[in-house]
Amino acid sequence: MNNLLYLPNGMEAVEAEYNEFPLEEYNTNPFIQALPPLMDKQSIIKKLVSPISFKEEERNMDNAYRLHMIHRLYKLFQPLPIHLDIWNTIHTLIYQGYLARNPFDKNYRRYINQTGKKIINRTFDINARADFRTTSSCATLIGHSGMGKTTTVGRVVSNIPQIIAHNHYNGQHFQQIQISHLTLQTPSNSSLKALTLQFFMKVDELLGTNTFRKHVSRNLSTDAMLPLMGQVAQNSIGLLIIDEIQHLQNRGIQQMMNYFVTLMNSFGVPILFVGTPASYTVFQNEFRIARRVSGNGEIIWNNMMNNQEFLFFLESIWRYQWNRNFVSLNDELVNVFYEQTQGVSDLIVKLFVNVQEMCIASGKEEFTVNMVKRCAEKQFKLMKPMLEAIKSKNVYKMAQFEDLREIGHSPDMLITNQIKERIDVIHTDKKIVIETEKKDIEHKKHQDKKVVKNVEGDIRDILKKSGETYQLLVANGYIDDMALWLEGGGK
Incomplete structure (x- = not known):
């Protein structure tokens, strides 16, 4: 187990411990060897699963306490097959992305020294072809709102130490701080400057550096800050996660995408894009990004169908009933839960919580089909048009809601x-x-x-x-x- 360290700014880091991998190419790079060993399917599930505290005798407690206990359900995490896909995609991006960025490779050291001089002398051309063969790539995670995209990505990367401190490697002096992953939110105005400032602020928060203050005080232009951002990312960051990519607006898409391509090609930084179906056109309109995404991973996460996966998910939460009278899951309840949520995981949990609250508050103390329907009618009023659109399977109706667009089809069909x-x-x-x-x-x-x-x-x-x-x-x-x-x- 890694020893914990505390940086001068109080942030927690782990001391690098180097693992041996069956892959020969992984065993000469300290950035890769400091990462956790790769896992099989069962080990991944154990790492992802997050059960919650529950005792049957709690059903006999006072209403006031049970109403609070129900909210534990929001912390429950039940792994599904798609979560394993996301785990494997993220780990592949990080491990493979470090391959070409080996700090002990003399050709790579020469390249970063040359790049650094160009950045200092303001001669670095962000659009020029780089004399560097990257192993980085990018992937997309696109899914309906409420399916748990951001939560899942956070759950996966939480199993990888974010800050790793290196001191020695194979008997050689090697002082380096490694950031295995960093998440940025897409600026709503598609501003590259806002993205770079957000980047520097997050790096400063993690490492206790002052890059943000330094560059803001110098009032550097976006063109000047972008290479500096790339240089910082190149030196240590294993994966850049860009969340809510659907916020990109037309006027900023081209410039933003050009820079993401540069981050991968010139600085070797892998990228994971996360967004709703509204973001899919961003990648379709930018061939260079679409080509890379298709090559490494494109995960489409739609709502669950009323099948074994939905049944498994519902069964995994069903035992957490704080009503005094436990009600077994039956086909009628399965169907009404699907009818009212259309397989959106966030809504399934919310409905399960809200029905229990209604049962306790009303004194009914047990699930009924009619109570589920009444609760959904009361709690999901704003979402009713969206749920009806999903239920209809009509591509055009779904396309009226950006978060529900069926990927690969034009809304004017x-x-x-x-x-x-x-x-x-x-x-x-x-x-x-x-x-x-x-x-x-x-x-x-x-x-x-x-x-x-x-x-x-x-x-x-x-x-x-x-x-x-x-x-x-x-x-x-x-x-x-x-x-x-x-x-x-x-x-």
Whole structure:
């Protein structure tokens, strides 16, 4: 176990202890060897899981205390398969990112010395091609709000010492402070200067340095501060986590993305982007970032389906009932919980807490399906349109809420994917013909096209009733006539 140290500013650090890895390339780099050993699946789960205190006799305690005990549920962390993916992605980014930044590699030392001189002499060109072969990459974690993205990333990196103090390595003097990971929030105004100042403030907070005061007092421009930020990050930081990336605005995307590319290419710093589906267009519009993200990791975290994963998550919290009368989980309760939360983990826990509060306050003291429905109706009023959009599976309806956009699809599509998969609409002179799906492709090729039969309420029925296809699709909610946008000037 690492010995704890305290820096002059009072921050806690660990003394570097060097591990031997089965990977030969990891055993010559102090930054990598000071990191924890890699783990198998079961060990990762044990590290991630966070149970909460609970005793059955607590159900007999006074209402005032039980109402407070329920809130322990917000500290519960139940690992799911996607959490293992996030763990492995983060560890890969950090370990691989340090490979090319070996402080005992003479070529790397020569490169950072040359880069440092250029930065001091103000001749460093942030857009120039670097004479440095980086091993860093970036990855994205994109998911619906309420799925626990930020919490999970924080949980994973909490298992890696953030500040590691080096003194000697393989009998050689080596004084260095290593920051294994650093999280920044995307500035809401897409300001690179705000990002750099936030970076210097966080580094100063961790290490007790005064880089922020020094650069602010000199009133350096953004162009001057960016290379300094890159130099500090290059010397020690294992992973830069950029959270809430969806806050990037159009006018700042290009400049911000150019700098992130420079951080990876010229300074060798890996990056993890975290955001909602609204941020996906940021990467699609920047090919250099999209190429790197696709190469190392792209984790899409949608709401849970009503399947084994959802059941497992619900079962993991269900035993934490502080109502006097314990109610076993059954299919009816499973379905009503899914209906009211649509598999959003944050809402599942909140509903579970709020129903218990209602049970205790009302004196009912046990779960019922009707109570779950009443509680959801009362507590989730603001979220009802979003939940209805998720429930509808209608891509356009979901696209109206940035946090719910279905990744990979344009919000102005005319019909949903589900419809596209079911029917193939073919327009002839004055009639609409539907080619039905057939499992046997060869048979399908020779089958005559059939005219759709009238099925009340089906989109095919809507299409058949009139040739005014566009107006009918608008009226039935499959597309928007854009009137609201036109009236509001596109805002």
